[in-house]
Amino acid sequence: MTRTSRPTGAHGPSGSAGVPGRACAVLAALAAALVPAFVFAPGPLAARMSGGGFGDRRALVGSLSESFVDYWSSGDRDFSPSLQRVVDYWLDYHLVKAVIAAALLAVLTTLGVLLWRAFLRAGRVGAVGTAALASAGILVTALALLSAAAVMANIQGAVAPFSSLLSMLPMRVSHGELADALDQIRRYLADYPDSGERTPPxxxxxxxxxxxxxxxxxxxxxxxxxxxxxxxxxxxxxxxxxxxxxxxxxxxxxxxxxxxxxxxxxxxxxxxxxxxxxxxxxxxxxxxxxxxx
Missing domain, CATH: 1.10.287 (Helix Hairpins)
Incomplete structure (x- = not known):
């Protein structure tokens, strides 16, 4: 009895090159969905998690500036309720971004492994196919590295959201209560911790x-x-x-x-x-x- 062998091209070009086409397509689709999610989802999700959000960056900076002045004026160590609200939102914002970035990193790493394995096994796809696999592998590897950096930065922001928020304060403001508060903070920090007077909490x-x-x-x-x-x-x-x-x-x-x-x-x-x-x-x-x- 003669055994019928499967045609070499039964799986198409991708199969002959060792590329799991369906898996790569699914992973690429997931990555394509996670990128805009990383940009647009954290704000609404953080607002739901913290019980309040901000319409845009200007609103966030405005609320931060006002609540920061209140906190500084209070003389307390604990955040004022208004500043705590901003800090809680910013913590959740970075937490969501960290989770999405980690998911994107996992997807891109898996996709990269599949592409590079396919590149190493690409024997019958010709120069063009081999170059395409190499280019895709390089691109996915670069995106995975960027995702890893995003995970690190957002873990940092989630663990210390107050310091992350400080970068959004308008440091160049020249007048008003915020300018006065910033000037006082600079004065205390100039000789910290030996300022010769009690350091504000x-x-x-x-x-x-x-x-x-x-x-x-x-x-x-x-x-x-x-x-x-x-x-x-x-x-x-x-x-x-x-x-x-x-x-x-x-x-x-x-x-x-x-x-x-x-x-x-x-x-x-x-x-x-x-x-x-x-x-x-x-x-x-x-x-x-x-x-x-």
């Missing part, structure tokens, strides 16, 4: 939160550096294993090894810079209020 809160803000990024950056270093080691080992017998695989794994090493080094620099600021936050916070950070 609000300044202590700002310094402490600013330290936490940078400590979070230091931890996140070191974690990313460790993951990238591990990825680089694995890539170099696989490159050596592939050897000259598989030039394409050797080049791909060497490229990933080099990229991982460079990015790991950059992440270590970021971690050290943020750790330095976390240990001594007052000078950086003072530079921030002076508009030079």
């Amino acid at each position: 609000a300044v202590e809160v700002m310094v402490s939160d600013f330290s936490r803000y940078h400590a979070v990024m230091a931890v996140a950056a070191m974690t990313v550096a460790a993951v990238l270093a591990g990825t680089g080691v694995v890539s170099w080992k696989r490159s050596a294993r592939a050897g000259a017998s598989d030039g394409r695989a050797m080049r791909v794994f060497r490229s990933f090894g080099l990229l991982s090493a460079l990015l790991s080094s950059a992440a270590i620099v970021v971690a050290v810079a943020n750790l330095t600021t976390a240990v001594g936050p007052a000078p950086a916070l003072r530079a921030f209020f002076d508009g030079g950070w």
Whole structure:
């Protein structure tokens, strides 16, 4: 009895190249949906979670400026109710963005793995097909790196939302209650902690939160550096294993090894810079209020 063999092209070009077309299409569609969700969904979702939102950035900045002045004038350590509302909203806003960015990172990482595997196995798709797979793999890898950076930044904003909000204050304002409050804060920070007078509780809160803000990024950056270093080691080992017998695989794994090493080094620099600021936050916070950070 003669066994009927399946035609090579039964799955079309993608199948012959080793590309799981349906999986890639689903992942690409998910990524395409998550990108606008990252931009447009956090505001409404954060408003629902915190019990109140802001129509646009101008409204948020206006509410922040007014509530910040009230908080500073109160002389209390605890946030005023109006400022607490803004901080709660900003925490939820970054939390939503972090979750969406993490989901996007997972989708892009999976898609990237599928594309690069297909590229390594692409034997019968010709130069054009091979170039298309390589281009798609490079694009998805770049987007995955951007997503990882977004996850880090939004975790930082979620853990220390007050410091994240401070960046939205109009530091250049020249008159009014906000300008007076900012001038007083600069004066206290100029000689912090040895100002010769009692430091207002609000300044202590700002310094402490600013330290936490940078400590979070230091931890996140070191974690990313460790993951990238591990990825680089694995890539170099696989490159050596592939050897000259598989030039394409050797080049791909060497490229990933080099990229991982460079990015790991950059992440270590970021971690050290943020750790330095976390240990001594007052000078950086003072530079921030002076508009030079």
